[in-house]
Amino acid sequence: MEQGLALHHIGVRFGGLTALDDVSLRVPPGRVVGVIGPNGAGKTTLFNVICGFITPDSGSLTLDGRPLRPRPHRLTRLGIARTLQGTGLFAGLTVLENVMAGATHTARAGFLPALLGLPRSDRDEERLRREALDVLDGLGIAGHADAAPGTLPFAVRQRVALARALAARPRLLLLDEPAGGLGAEDIAELAELIRRLPRRETDPCAVLLVEHHMDLVMAVCDEIVVLDFGRVIAAGTPDDVRDDPAVTDAYLGAEVDEAAA
Amino acid sequence: MSATRAVAPPQESPVGAAGRPGAPRRRGGTLLRHLAVAVVAGLLLVGVSYAVEPFRNFQLATVAAYLCAVAGLTVLTGLNGQLSLGHGALMATGAYTVALCQNAFYDRGLTGGWLLPVSLAAAVVATVAVGAVVGVAAARLRGPYLAGVTLAVAIVVPALAVTFDGVFNGEQGLSVPVEPPPLALGPYFPYERWQLWVAGAATLLALVLLANLVGSRYGRTFRAVRDDEVAARLAGIHVARTQVLAFVVSAATAGLGGALLAVLAQSVSPGAFSMTLSLFLLMAVVIGGLGRLAGAVWGAVLLVALPDLSHSVTELFTLSPAAAQRLEGNLPLAIFGTTLIVVMIVAPGGVQGLLSRLGRAVLARWRARRS
Numbered sequence: 001m002e003q004g005l006a007l008h009h010i011g012v013r014f015g016g017l018t019a020l021d022d023v024s025l026r027v028p029p030g031r032v033v034g035v036i037g038p039n040g041a042g043k044t045t046l047f048n049v050i051c052g053f054i055t056p057d058s059g060s061l062t063l064d065g066r067p068l069r070p071r072p073h074r075l076t077r078l079g080i081a082r083t084l085q086g087t088g089l090f091a092g093l094t095v096l097e098n099v100m101a102g103a104t105h106t107a108r109a110g111f112l113p114a115l116l117g118l119p120r121s122d123r124d125e126e127r128l129r130r131e132a133l134d135v136l137d138g139l140g141i142a143g144h145a146d147a148a149p150g151t152l153p154f155a156v157r158q159r160v161a162l163a164r165a166l167a168a169r170p171r172l173l174l175l176d177e178p179a180g181g182l183g184a185e186d187i188a189e190l191a192e193l194i195r196r197l198p199r200r201e202t203d204p205c206a207v208l209l210v211e212h213h214m215d216l217v218m219a220v221c222d223e224i225v226v227l228d229f230g231r232v233i234a235a236g237t238p239d240d241v242r243d244d245p246a247v248t249d250a251y252l253g254a255e256v257d258e259a260a261a
Numbered sequence: 262m263s264a265t266r267a268v269a270p271p272q273e274s275p276v277g278a279a280g281r282p283g284a285p286r287r288r289g290g291t292l293l294r295h296l297a298v299a300v301v302a303g304l305l306l307v308g309v310s311y312a313v314e315p316f317r318n319f320q321l322a323t324v325a326a327y328l329c330a331v332a333g334l335t336v337l338t339g340l341n342g343q344l345s346l347g348h349g350a351l352m353a354t355g356a357y358t359v360a361l362c363q364n365a366f367y368d369r370g371l372t373g374g375w376l377l378p379v380s381l382a383a384a385v386v387a388t389v390a391v392g393a394v395v396g397v398a399a400a401r402l403r404g405p406y407l408a409g410v411t412l413a414v415a416i417v418v419p420a421l422a423v424t425f426d427g428v429f430n431g432e433q434g435l436s437v438p439v440e441p442p443p444l445a446l447g448p449y450f451p452y453e454r455w456q457l458w459v460a461g462a463a464t465l466l467a468l469v470l471l472a473n474l475v476g477s478r479y480g481r482t483f484r485a486v487r488d489d490e491v492a493a494r495l496a497g498i499h500v501a502r503t504q505v506l507a508f509v510v511s512a513a514t515a516g517l518g519g520a521l522l523a524v525l526a527q528s529v530s531p532g533a534f535s536m537t538l539s540l541f542l543l544m545a546v547v548i549g550g551l552g553r554l555a556g557a558v559w560g561a562v563l564l565v566a567l568p569d570l571s572h573s574v575t576e577l578f579t580l581s582p583a584a585a586q587r588l589e590g591n592l593p594l595a596i597f598g599t600t601l602i603v604v605m606i607v608a609p610g611g612v613q614g615l616l617s618r619l620g621r622a623v624l625a626r627w628r629a630r631r632s
Contacts, residue, residue, distance in 0.1 A: 051495065072491075072494035072495055073494045073495075073497055073498055073500065074497075075495065075497070076495075076496065076497035077497065081495070082495050084491065084495070088489055088491065088492040089492070090484065090485045090488035090489055090493075091488050091489075092484050092487065092488050093481065093484055093488065096283045097481055097484075100478070100481060101481055101485045101498070102496045102497075104478070104482065104496055104497040104498050105497035107478050109477075109478070111479065111506075114473065114474055114478065114479050115470050115473055115474050115477075116292060116470070116473060117290065117291035117295060117469075117473035117476075117477070118291075118292060119290055119292075121291065121473075121477050121478075122290050122291050124478070125477065125478060128478070129283065132283075133283045136283070143282055144282070145282040145283030146282045146283060164496065
């Protein structure tokens with residue numbers, strides 16, 4: 001049986017525009033896979049297909065060999081968590097509450113215990129709080145637990161978003177441009193963090209990363225898929241991809257006219 | 262800014278000052294804590310009910326009834342971000358249900374202390390059913406469209422009461438027969454005091470349940486859905502289900518509030534649940550402080566105090582009876598609107614937001630003086 005997430009010949013069209021064309025890729029457990037490509041290459045569309053925001057016109061997805069028909073609010077139950085571009089934190093919740101919200105699918109106490117304020121609901125909340133604090137602690141931001149996200153520097157907010165995704169204890173983490181808006185030093189720390197995720201002892205997770213920032217992608221990925229105009233134009237290890245002429249052409253724009261024609 | 266500096270713990274976080282950041286702020290179980298507050302409030306209310314004249318008792322009972330509805334609406338609008346212009350209609354649903362139940366009981370010659378609780382429960386159930394239907398529609402709508410649909414509900418429900426006058430007795434409405442106070446309280450127990458006890462007990466119960474819910478993970482998902490629906494879905498939250506739940510919860514309290522109003526007035530008619538009532542409820546929520554249960558108290562007090570206030574203001578002027586009546590009718594809206602604007606400018610967090618800010622400032626000064 002094929003482990004991990006796999007996309008098979010995914011095609012997505014918006015009217016006359018082909019956003020994704022016969023895209024196949026695989027994220028096995030324990031790996032960090034990067035998706036790169038110029039603006040409009042279809043990277044975010046790809047994420048939206050995996051998350052169930054977009055239903056592909058053709059092709060299929062599998063998770064551990066079983067067919068996957070993703071729906072956004074069911075993802076964390078399947079062991080998939082995603083961060084959003086520009087953090088997407090809940091502004092009216094504290095940092096701790098944001099992270100606790102990320103673990104919603106692990107909450108066990110139902111509506112009635114919550115309404116009656118029964119100890120069962122309290123215990124559940126206490127467990128969520130402890131686990132959320134542990135995640136924050138692991139990312140070095142437990143000191144901000146009671147802060148409102150809006151009062152924090154962008155780098156910290158980015159980490160809170162990461163913590164919220166990790167609180168779901170995913171087997172697969174989807175990172176949507178995690179380096180956006182970060183300085184060089186923050187990016188280096190982020191790279192270290194991402195590299196650790198598949199290898200850590202508790203809740204190791206594979207990573208699928210969409211990113212513009214080449215240094216980060218080259219530093220953390222075991223495998224890279226290059227998209228251009230919705231098609232996979234190259235795939236392989238960072239070294240393979242770096243030396244691929246099709247990739248440099250796509251980024252430098254030499255073949256843009258030809259590809260568009 | 263370097264990450265190491267950025268992630269250093271803040272010098273002094275306002276809440277974390279009491280202990281480790283992220284530590285639970287309060288000790289003890291949720292239920293015990295909220296029950297304790299409710300018991301204290303209940304005892305206070307009993308004390309007050311003996312201290313003030315019957316008319317004030319009746320007014321306080323009315324405040325309690327409005328408080329029920331305003332607290333539910335503040336959860337819906339403040340915490341879940343759904344605007345409802347139709348809560349007056351939900352109150353009407355509760356009011357008519359209690360009237361129909363009480364009449365049915367009395368027609369069958371039933372008596373006893375259990376009748377009213379059963380009728381109130383029936384009112385809540387009926388409003389929950391209506392709220393669920395409206396809530397399902399509401400969960401598909403946003404912003405002005407949601408406002409439009411709830412507005413339609415506010416207009417349709419009272420009109421239904423007029424159309425089906427065989428059941429609801431048209432504009433005249435229904436009378437609501439209510440048992441006198443139990444004899445155990447003595448033969449001369451003032452009826453208004455009994456009304457305050459009944460309304461106060463029901464409202465405190467509703468508030469305890471609301472406070473439990475708001476403090477639980479459901480309160481958190483309500484707010485998460487309000488803040489960012491996409492992120493909420495990715496966090497594993499079923500957005501539509503959450504919105505319907507919030508609507509149903511707030512409908513239940515609106516139904517109870519309306520039922521209590523009917524019991525207090527011992528009658529119910531479409532005129533008592535006009536469009537204006539829905540607007541008043543919403544203004545009370547905003548003035549009290551969006552999403553603040555404690556703020557709902559201020560909103561509810563204002564709802565009851567305003568007509569009184571405008572009556573005394575009108576009496577200050579010597580006017581023809583017609584002009585006086587018109588002034589008295591419109592003054593509450595004018596005052597309410599003005600208050601709303603002033604509150605929005607001076608204290609966007611509402612009265613309760615202002616109070617808690619003041620409280621924190623006083624506490625900080627007191628701490629500073631001690632050290």
